[in-house]
Amino acid sequence: MAVExxxxxxxxxxxxxxxxxxxxxxxEKVTKGALLFEIETDKAAxxxxxxxxxxxxxxxxxxxxxxxxxxxxxFIYAEGEAVAASAASAPAAAPTPAxxxxxxxxxxxxxxxxxxxIPRATPLARRLAKQAGLAVNAIQGSGPRGRxxxxxxxxxxxxxxxxxxxxxxxxxxxxxxxxxxxxxxxSYEAIPVDGMRRTxxxxxxxxxQTVPHFYLSVTCTIDxxxxxxxxxxxxxxxxxxxxxxxxxxxxDFIIKAMGLALQKVPEANVTWAGDTIxxxxxxxxxxxxxxxxxxFTPVIRSVETKTLGAISVEMKDLAARARARKLGPAEYQxxxxxxxxxxxxxxxxxxxxxxxxxATILAxxxxxxxxxxxxxxxVLATQMICTLSCDHRAxxxxxxxxxxxxFRGLIEEPLLMLA
Amino acid sequence: xxxxxxxxxxxIQEALAQAMDADPNVFLMGExxxxxxxxxxxxxxxxxxxxxxxxxxxxxxxLGQxxxxxxxxxxxxKPVLEFQFSDFATLAxxxxxxxxxxxxxxxxxxxxxxxxxxxxxxxxxxxxAQHSQSLDAWLAHVPGLKVVQPSTPADVKGMxxxxxxxxxxxxxxEHKLLYKMKGEVPEExxxxxxxxxxxxRKGRDVTVVATSIMVHKSLEAAEALAKEGIxxxxxxxxxLRPIDTATIIESxxxxxxxxxxxxxxxxLGIGAEISARIAESEAFDYLDAPILRLGGVESPIPYNPxxxxxxxxxxxxxxxxxxxxxxxxx
Numbered sequence: 001m002a003v004e005x006x007x008x009x010x011x012x013x014x015x016x017x018x019x020x021x022x023x024x025x026x027x028e029k030v031t032k033g034a035l036l037f038e039i040e041t042d043k044a045a046x047x048x049x050x051x052x053x054x055x056x057x058x059x060x061x062x063x064x065x066x067x068x069x070x071x072x073x074x075f076i077y078a079e080g081e082a083v084a085a086s087a088a089s090a091p092a093a094a095p096t097p098a099x100x101x102x103x104x105x106x107x108x109x110x111x112x113x114x115x116x117x118i119p120r121a122t123p124l125a126r127r128l129a130k131q132a133g134l135a136v137n138a139i140q141g142s143g144p145r146g147r148x149x150x151x152x153x154x155x156x157x158x159x160x161x162x163x164x165x166x167x168x169x170x171x172x173x174x175x176x177x178x179x180x181x182x183x184x185x186x187s188y189e190a191i192p193v194d195g196m197r198r199t200x201x202x203x204x205x206x207x208x209q210t211v212p213h214f215y216l217s218v219t220c221t222i223d224x225x226x227x228x229x230x231x232x233x234x235x236x237x238x239x240x241x242x243x244x245x246x247x248x249x250x251x252d253f254i255i256k257a258m259g260l261a262l263q264k265v266p267e268a269n270v271t272w273a274g275d276t277i278x279x280x281x282x283x284x285x286x287x288x289x290x291x292x293x294x295x296f297t298p299v300i301r302s303v304e305t306k307t308l309g310a311i312s313v314e315m316k317d318l319a320a321r322a323r324a325r326k327l328g329p330a331e332y333q334x335x336x337x338x339x340x341x342x343x344x345x346x347x348x349x350x351x352x353x354x355x356x357x358x359a360t361i362l363a364x365x366x367x368x369x370x371x372x373x374x375x376x377x378x379v380l381a382t383q384m385i386c387t388l389s390c391d392h393r394a395x396x397x398x399x400x401x402x403x404x405x406x407f408r409g410l411i412e413e414p415l416l417m418l419a
Numbered sequence: 420x421x422x423x424x425x426x427x428x429x430x431i432q433e434a435l436a437q438a439m440d441a442d443p444n445v446f447l448m449g450e451x452x453x454x455x456x457x458x459x460x461x462x463x464x465x466x467x468x469x470x471x472x473x474x475x476x477x478x479x480x481x482l483g484q485x486x487x488x489x490x491x492x493x494x495x496x497k498p499v500l501e502f503q504f505s506d507f508a509t510l511a512x513x514x515x516x517x518x519x520x521x522x523x524x525x526x527x528x529x530x531x532x533x534x535x536x537x538x539x540x541x542x543x544x545x546x547x548a549q550h551s552q553s554l555d556a557w558l559a560h561v562p563g564l565k566v567v568q569p570s571t572p573a574d575v576k577g578m579x580x581x582x583x584x585x586x587x588x589x590x591x592x593e594h595k596l597l598y599k600m601k602g603e604v605p606e607e608x609x610x611x612x613x614x615x616x617x618x619x620r621k622g623r624d625v626t627v628v629a630t631s632i633m634v635h636k637s638l639e640a641a642e643a644l645a646k647e648g649i650x651x652x653x654x655x656x657x658x659l660r661p662i663d664t665a666t667i668i669e670s671x672x673x674x675x676x677x678x679x680x681x682x683x684x685x686x687l688g689i690g691a692e693i694s695a696r697i698a699e700s701e702a703f704d705y706l707d708a709p710i711l712r713l714g715g716v717e718s719p720i721p722y723n724p725x726x727x728x729x730x731x732x733x734x735x736x737x738x739x740x741x742x743x744x745x746x747x748x749x
Contacts, residue, residue, distance in 0.1 A: 124707040150707045
């Protein structure tokens with residue numbers, strides 16, 4: 001709020017005052033206590049100091065002009081503060097200083113303030129609404145003249161769906177005993193659930209319950225991919241120990257292709273964070289590794305910067321340590337996408353469950369030989385069905401499709417991974 | 420501590436006697452306080468016990484009496500002045516406001532004015548406009564004075580003794596209708612602190628800050644409202660200057676509603692000050708309803724008995740006002 005510059009009473013029986021000189025011009029900066037203007041009296045020129053820091057504007061009484069004692073002759077605006085259209089409308093508050101009116105405005109939502117419609121609400125209602133994160137003017141008031149009371153805010157806050165907590169209320173699962181009762185005693189072995197199992201159960205249940213999944217499938221022809229792999233493996237130089245520096249798997253190509261595809265379609269390289277969507281700069285891709293009794297999904301960071309050889313070596317190391325249960329949390333947390341490959345088990349197609357907070361997971365099936373039409377003639381080709389699960393909060397259908405297209409493009413023409 | 424039942428007037432007399440016993444500098448002055456025993460029979464037989472030098476009948480000149488009191492106080496005495504009606508404070512205003520209240524400040528703390536003035540105040544006795552006012556807020560407006568308004572026999576004895584002890588001028592407002600009120604009063608001398616309000620009745624739904632006889636009317640209203648499921652907290656303000664804002668803030672934070680009930684004219688009365696203090700305090704964020712003031716009408720107190728009653732808050736009006744406030748109708 002702009003601070004009023006009031007014409008003070010400087011003489012006993014003074015009702016009006018004449019401003020003899022302004023020491024500051026309109027638009028100039030002033031500091032509190034600095035000389036602002038002079039009032040002409042019978043005795044002498046009285047110097048009047050500035051009541052605040054800021055910029056002097058709306059000088060309503062010029063040099064030689066007269067004003068009533070106690071009236072505003074100008075305003076001091078804070079730097080960056082919007083100047084009122086007309087000086088008269090600026091001081092909406094009573095002569096009390098600006099801070100008194102600030103708390104009321106702080107409680108307004110921008111919408112209410114912008115259209116000048118301040119909702120009737122008690123101070124307590126405003127405080128409770130602010131605490132509950134509710135907009136005061138969105139609440140129905142039951143008080144006189146539509147006044148919003150504390151009771152109204154409490155009712156609105158109870159009706160509001162629970163804050164988007166990462167965990168929804170868990171569905172009541174049947175208890176251990178209830179389930180065991182369904183089966184004849186001795187017909188089963190009760191295996192205790194360990195930490196990893198519990199984590200998998202909790203996280204994937206949470207994922208299925210809270211993440212809106214949808215699924216997109218493409219069929220990739222991988223003959224050129226297989227050929228490229230053979231060529232590269234054959235050409236692998238020998239290391240100091242006499243072993244080849246790399247032995248690439250189809251999965252290594254898949255990881256690289258996914259990493260590059262995420263860079264081509266950055267809208268798919270995202271994480272849902274509730275109030276924001278995080279668009280990641282690097283492609284950190286998690287790769288599902290089956291271990292005894294469960295699975296881990298170690299993350300390869302910045303895939304787009306790594307060569308196939310480096311990815312291959314890193315993947316082998318991560319998989320070995322995963323099986324030995326020697327992975328650190330930093331190695332399996334985060335990431336924006338994941339890959340799960342059940343091709344080695346002969347699975348042709350499946351849908352995977354997203355690992356939050358990642359937004360996608362690619363389920364890769366086995367390479368299967370089929371006859372496909374090429375130029376009207378049946379041609380033998382090896383095809384692999386890949387199914388992408390997407391978190392619809394962060395990734396829409398078109399974005400998921402673009403990602404999958406980019407991925408397939410690289411898989412079907414691996415040389416493009418070099419471009 | 421031995422308690423026995425005394426009337427409000429008897430409690431005052433006991434306080435005066437005990438003060439005079441304890442300190443030879445304490446003396447009383449007023450119109451008809453000697454052999455007549457005081458207009459409201461407060462001083463009673465004190466003149467026979469302490470003599471005319473210490474229980475002085477004064478001529479009809481409140482200004483003169485006040486001037487004597489100021490001078491005596493400056494000279495080291497502790498005068499306790501009895502006004503016949505609080506309305507006559509107007510005649511003594513120069514000595515009260517310009518002298519008693521200010522001399523300590525204007526003489527740089529070199530003097531104190533340890534006087535006490537007692538004012539029978541309020542309406543309900545058919546004494547008409549010039550003998551029925553509540554001018555407590557007038558004097559509470561003056562820095563340099565302390566103003567108290569005890570509402571029970573126990574409080575009036577303790578606050579009067581505290582007032583006589585106080586090195587600064589203290590104005591004591593006594594409601595005429597309370598003089599015959601009975602209550603338990605400790606026998607020995609004791610002090611009730613000036614500047615401390617008292618939560619007489621704890622409640623959940625609304626804070627009532629009341630003074631003097633309105634404390635009792637508010638308690639009556641609270642009993643009636645309890646039957647409707649409305650739980651009223653009643654605070655006896657007791658001191659008008661300085662005001663115990665902290666106690667009121669704590670209460671309003673709990674109940675979220677405030678009502679002030681006082682006999683003085685509503686406009687610019689003690690309720691106006693309390694309302695403003697709460698509105699500018701941290702309790703503001705806890706208010707869930709407008710602040711209600713029930714005070715005297717904007718009129719001299721009428722002579723006609725029905726109109727006289729209608730001129731100040733009464734129990735039915737307090738009940739209705741609080742009910743509307745709590746049920747969200749205002």
